[in-house]
Amino acid sequence: IPDDFGMRLDFDIPPQEREFLQKRKVLVGQALQKLLGLSSPLEPKKVPVIAVVGSGGGTRAMTGLFxxxxxxxxxGALDAVTYITGVSGSTWAMSTLYQDANWSKQDINSVISVIEGRITKSFMSSLSKEKRRYYDHEMEERTKEGHLMSYVHKWGLIIEHLLFEKVKNGLPSKTTTTLSDQGRAVSDGQNPFPIYTAVNMMDKISGCEPEAEWCEFTPYEIGIEKYGAFVRTEDFGSHFFLGHMIKKLPEVSIPYLIGIWSSAFSVSLNQLWQVATGSTPAPEEVTVDSQQANEAEPSTMDTYLVNQCTDATGFERFLKNRPVVAQVYNFMRGLLLHWDYNEYCNFKAWNNTHPDAYPNRLTPNDPILNLVDAGHAINIGCVPILRPQREVDLIISLSYSWEPANILKKTANYCKDHDIPFPNVDYAIMDAAHEKEVYVFEDGEDPNAPIVLHFPMVNDTYRQFKAPGVPRKGEKEMKAGEVDVKTNKSPYKTKNLTYSKEDFRALVDLTSYNVINNKQHILNILRRAVEKKAAKMTQ
Incomplete structure (x- = not known):
């Protein structure tokens, strides 16, 4: 690779992340010593890698993750976490937290209180005349810089208004922080390493099933692991050809990326047709919990997949179009990254109904990337931390999706397709009438499969207890325990971008209670992760 090459072509994690891991393992070892009552800190090589994964679900997912x-x-378990990943709404919480370079060392309640004051204002405030003028001005400025702008990016500016807005001289003050700025928050290993997600959709090839190529965003680099291709975060969106930067564009601020990460509305015409007609999903269709489709049903939208056609038709291609999608200049353009791709499990070249079966139609041949909310693939951020190079031992799943079993099924299927170790999940337990506050999944036969500690969005013992072991008393306290997270009348439907102060605080209290109430489960699993890591080191 020439010295002036502008990309990193490698399936491994970058050197900056390796350096972070060395620093973080020291701190995690100390945290585990304190938490588990160990006689001494763990050796860095025996420290388990623990990841928290957040789900999609708009404001509900953001509030739940908080x-x-x-x-x-x-x-005391947050200091033992090495990675945090997010999809859609959970990226809103992450983006807010990582504004502070030492957020995990401070009381999260302070951030929650600030967000409470912002997310409880009227959504209509984001559509005022002054706001619309501000959005248009910002979009125009980014267009002048050379970036491709769409309604997806305007959506990100609306989220900026709801989450980050600051007023200066009576006018909105824009958010200027960038993703690369978040490098300050991990420079000394002081916080978990953040990974944001989107997917590049390959769904316009006639006669082929759609393919969602996972794109990960970190403070150091952005790329698509499928191809082993990454660029520096500050260079994302610039013009590249054959791996060389042709034209440097300014790095966009966080709100524009939030628009990409949470573009649940970037649906195809097929999906819009299904919603409009109320057609019954076919067996091969998948469900995405990213946007409201039918108010009479749970707050989910079914992603409609076109049945394979025997002949390529223009109408089929038309129905696969996504009217609103984030387009970014493709940093892989012109590269031939498939010469030995049939040797890698990232590709399905053997399947002649898959886009990978057509080397000349792979993403490096496209001038642009079509990026959408990763919830259109899997509505939880497991994929990035399941990369073998990250060696994750324990996944703490904080899932605030309406369909917690479905996202684990999809994750398990993804792992099976890509030869990634993942525990066998007993979905029948999760589909049972009485949902539990936490589930533990572990593969006793495969030591390389991570342990999964899964917290779904349920209201079980919280109805009777206002704190672990503290029963509710009186009508007011009992009423406070009736947090509706399941019915059609729930205030937490994905379509609701703002909440009342009471509803916001109720969801924060419920989701934090579910974790605290299962402290012993967490400690037991942390201890099991330590033992499992030690056993792997001695093999």
Whole structure:
């Protein structure tokens, strides 16, 4: 690779992340010593890698993740976490937290209180005349810089108004922080390493099933692991050809990336047709919990997949179009990254109904990337931390999706397709009438499969207890325990971008309670992860 090459072509993690891991393992070892009552800190090589994964679900996912992280902080487990990943709404919480370079060392309640004051204002405030003028101006400025702008990026500016807005001289003050700025928050290993997600959709090839190529965003680099191709975060969106930077564009601020990460509305015409007609999903269709489709049903939208056609038709291609999608200049353009791709499990070249079966139609041949909310693939952020190079031993799943079993099924299927170790999940337990506050999944036969500690969005013992072991008393306290997270009347439907203060605080309290109430489960699994890591080191 020439010295002036502008990319990193490698399936391994970058050197900056390796350096972070060395620093973080020291801190995690100390945290586990304190938490588990060990006689001494763990050796860095024996420290298990623990990842928290957040789900999609708009404001519900953001609020729930705040509550879940608050609970982990209170039981002392947050300092033992190495990675945090997010999809869609959970990226809103992450983006807010990582504004502070030492957020995990401070009381998360302070951030929650700030967000409470912002997310409880009227959504219509984001559509005022002044706001619309501000959005148009910002979009125009980014277009002048050379970036490709769409309604997806305007959506990110609306989220900016709801989450980050600051007023200066009576006018909105824009958020100027960038993703690369978040490098300050991991420079000394002081916080878990953040990974944001989107997917590049390959769904316009006639006669082929769609393919969602996972794109990960970190403070150091952005790339698609499938191809082993990454660029520096500050260079994302610039013009590349054959791996060389042709034209450097300014790095966009966080709100524009949030628009990409949470573009649940980037649906195909097929999906819009299904919603409009109320057609019954076919067996091969998948469900994405990213946007409301039918108010009479749970707050999910079914992603409609076109049945394979025997002949390529223009109408089929038309139905696969996505009217609103984030387009970014493709940093892989012109590269031939498939010469030995049939040797890698990242590709399905053997399947002649898959886009990978057509080397000349792979993403490096495209001038642009079509990036959408990763919830259109799997509505939880497991995929990035399941990369073998990250060697994750324990996944703490904070899932605030309406369909917790479905996202684990999809994750398990993804792992099977890509030869990635993942525990066998007993979905029948999760589909049972009485849902539990936490589930533990472990593969006793494969030592390389991570342990999964899964917290779904349920209201079980919280109805009777306002805190672990503290029963509710009186009508007011009993009413406070009736947090509706399941019915059609729930205030937490994905379509609701703002909440009342009471509803916001109730969801934070519920999700933090569910974690704190299962402290012993967490400690037991942390101890099991330590033992499992030690056993692997002696093999």
């Amino acid at each position: 509550g879940g992280l608050k609970g982990l902080q209170q039981v």
